[in-house]
Amino acid sequence: MTATTYTDTPATRSxxxxxxxxxxxxxxxxxxxxxxxxVSYTPLLHSQNLSDQYGANIFLKREDQQVVRSYKIxxxxxxxxxxxxxxxxxxIVCASAGNHxxxxxxxxxxxxxxxxxxxxxxxxxxxxxxxxxxxxEYVDIRLAGDTFDDAYHQxxxxxxxxxxxxxxxxxxxxxxxxxxxxxxxxxQQLELSGHHAxxxxxxxxxxxxxxxxxxxxxxxSPDTQLIGVEPEGAASMSTSFVAGSNQTLPDIDTFVDGAAxxxxxxNTFRICRQNLQDILTVPEGKVCATMLQLYNQEAIVVEPAxxxxxxxxDSLKDEIRGKTVVCLISGGNNDIHRTEEIRERALLxxxxxxxxxxxxxxxxxxxxxxxxxVLGPGDDITHFEYSKKSNSSKGPAxxxxxxxxxxxxxxxxxRMNEQRIRYExxxxxxxxxxxLV
Numbered sequence: 001m002t003a004t005t006y007t008d009t010p011a012t013r014s015x016x017x018x019x020x021x022x023x024x025x026x027x028x029x030x031x032x033x034x035x036x037x038x039v040s041y042t043p044l045l046h047s048q049n050l051s052d053q054y055g056a057n058i059f060l061k062r063e064d065q066q067v068v069r070s071y072k073i074x075x076x077x078x079x080x081x082x083x084x085x086x087x088x089x090x091x092i093v094c095a096s097a098g099n100h101x102x103x104x105x106x107x108x109x110x111x112x113x114x115x116x117x118x119x120x121x122x123x124x125x126x127x128x129x130x131x132x133x134x135x136x137e138y139v140d141i142r143l144a145g146d147t148f149d150d151a152y153h154q155x156x157x158x159x160x161x162x163x164x165x166x167x168x169x170x171x172x173x174x175x176x177x178x179x180x181x182x183x184x185x186x187x188q189q190l191e192l193s194g195h196h197a198x199x200x201x202x203x204x205x206x207x208x209x210x211x212x213x214x215x216x217x218x219x220x221s222p223d224t225q226l227i228g229v230e231p232e233g234a235a236s237m238s239t240s241f242v243a244g245s246n247q248t249l250p251d252i253d254t255f256v257d258g259a260a261x262x263x264x265x266x267n268t269f270r271i272c273r274q275n276l277q278d279i280l281t282v283p284e285g286k287v288c289a290t291m292l293q294l295y296n297q298e299a300i301v302v303e304p305a306x307x308x309x310x311x312x313x314d315s316l317k318d319e320i321r322g323k324t325v326v327c328l329i330s331g332g333n334n335d336i337h338r339t340e341e342i343r344e345r346a347l348l349x350x351x352x353x354x355x356x357x358x359x360x361x362x363x364x365x366x367x368x369x370x371x372x373x374v375l376g377p378g379d380d381i382t383h384f385e386y387s388k389k390s391n392s393s394k395g396p397a398x399x400x401x402x403x404x405x406x407x408x409x410x411x412x413x414x415r416m417n418e419q420r421i422r423y424e425x426x427x428x429x430x431x432x433x434x435x436l437v
Contacts, residue, residue: 035078042182070330078181079178093116094166098131114139116158142158182328203305208268230281234262236264240273241279256304259308284304288342307329348427383398
């Protein structure tokens, strides 16, 4: 974790020479009032399990219980309401990995506006179906490209050709101010409960939520420490922080699809760079382990991006002891078909799942000896692919072994060596691992 200090001076819409928009308190409050009849006033719940685990007072802002199961409706609706009647009639266009699309679709249906929504091809089917449900007959969905950025470029071209209005998922003043309305709720709820937030932890994708939320906290609760969290495989904001300018990542891991962008917004980069004390990255495997923990211990179903703030608590455990911490759960649009992948990534991250290529002697009983002499009493083979070659004395097998405790790994390797098993360990060979597993 790296602390960051910045000296940029915020500007407003009235200072175009600096070309730097900064959310103003009155605009955020106005957006919150505008959205009162549209969004759900989501609960701020105390988590006894997490509080006990970290010796802190931890609250969860449950935007997974929002009307479209994420905070994105806030910014989308606020932006569309800001358009003129003529702009609205020309049509609404957006690009989104899912949650922003649902917010735009819901807003279009409520207002009776035609919307065209571009989504990356790998978007979980559950999110595509949700967009159709919320948008009804008002929305046309177009799957385009492999990442948000691919869909974004195609949406921009379509928007220009049709003279429609583009609703950016994060780098837009009205979107940022709409997202900031969640901060208005959080401080109201803390005040009613008699608490003050020592730390606010929020997920970072393109930066719209973090920009708006951090700006409101800076104005209304300036001593609260503001922490952003990114997935390790799509750390576009933290990479830009280190470089000192907005950077485009050549490749990203899209698993945490709600927070995976190759380039954050120009406005959001400047705002976050000024307001966030720290920005952390967490491995995708840790995100998966947190998702399972939330389901098993809290009965909360979150999407990968929704688990980011809680996944960062381990990195902050020494800092938060005895303090009041708010973690924003940004969304709950998880596809049930991803469950096996989530569990697999969690096991790999926790050191409980290991893959090997084992060269077995091509004779009867070789596998039985492996099971009897090498596997421990709590070990389990969960993956086995064997290719027998008649012209060789040994045949390779791809084996996945699940342990009941990560400390058993070294004893497993010791037994393999004692039995003179010829093997190649795959977990630490990412290119080969991705190809074979």
